[in-house]
Amino acid sequence: MDDREMRATALLDEVTRGLVPDAASTARLVAGGTARGRTLRRRRQAGTAFAAAAVLAVVGVAAGLSSAPGGGARGVDVPAVDSPEPAPPGTRRVGFDIEKGAAVLESLLPAGDVTRADSWGADGERPRRGARLLLDGGRVSMMLGRAAPAVGGVEERCRALAGADCARLDDGSWLAAVGGDPDGDTVRDLTIVHLVTPDGWILQISAGVGTAGSRPVLGEAELTRIATDPVWFDEQQ
């Protein structure tokens, strides 16, 4: 390793050292990973059972079937990579055009100085929308897209996404707020509200610090109000 490479190692170590999570954040990461792992395991077991049944139906043999374990490599056990899955069809369409994302988000915010508004997204088979802006210097962002298909219900999908318990809403959607205080009175540096709908949409609204010295401008209650606003979907579909 030459001098430049050693300096690169030192730089990466220094820059990321401050990112080490505290005990509570580590516990949240582990809980989220474990919850997703359980979901993934069940999904794979269900997929394996389905594949085995299909093969048995065609070939008519009941023995000698085994799945290839993990694609090992030299020295290190190498994990398999999931292949992309097609998203399930939705019953509602997105209620606004790609370029309107930031404007829609802004329309739901309290009055304030909005700067650096940006929208992006895609249409077609897997539509998605995204927007972000600064409100009085605080960061607010929105992401909307199709949920990947999964074994399990909407609640399980929500829990896996948020890494936290979700609450059921009247319309059958499930929602979780992560990062903020439970009573919604106090905002922290980053709060995210995750919403998963019965027809397969994921909507995330987040608020955090933006410009230097700024504070998050929205708490859990406001983020929840925004996430559950009907503006995001075309209810006529």
Add this chain to the structure above:
Amino acid sequence: MTTAGQLGEFEEFARARAPHLLRSAWLLCGDRHLAEDLVQETLAKVYVRWHRRLGGRIENPAAYAQTALVRTFISGRRRRSSGELPYADVPDAAGDDHAPASELRLALAAALDGLTPLDRAVLVLRYLEDLSVAETADRLGASPGAVRTRSSRALDRIRPLLDQELVGTQEEQ
């Protein structure tokens, strides 16, 4: 069936390894929120492998998790490029970190912004994990030559920051 012992062992491993995985994930994603999402997805895959009945124990769980992290990142980027993942497309911004990011961190994130996912993966494995070219190539399923090329490209990208570091070191001396 998953025993309490297995779950305890996995959680113990995950708690010990998550902080390091998060550091790598941030270098890959350039964003705290996305990095945490990547770590959770990685831990989920390790969980599945950990509790698999066939195939025996993971020989080197830390290496397995690190490789899962970079492969999941690369795979996720491919999926996003085809419009698959809806919630991981937020470009980096100062406001995404839980704590105010240092100027150096922001500068590094900006410098890495134009790199391909594979270049970032090589950077992490070579210079944060301190793996050799051969080990990095093995983990990524790439040739040693490709790893050298990507390493050089990544280093070129962060050269201004390295030079700044060098200046700082010299002044201190």
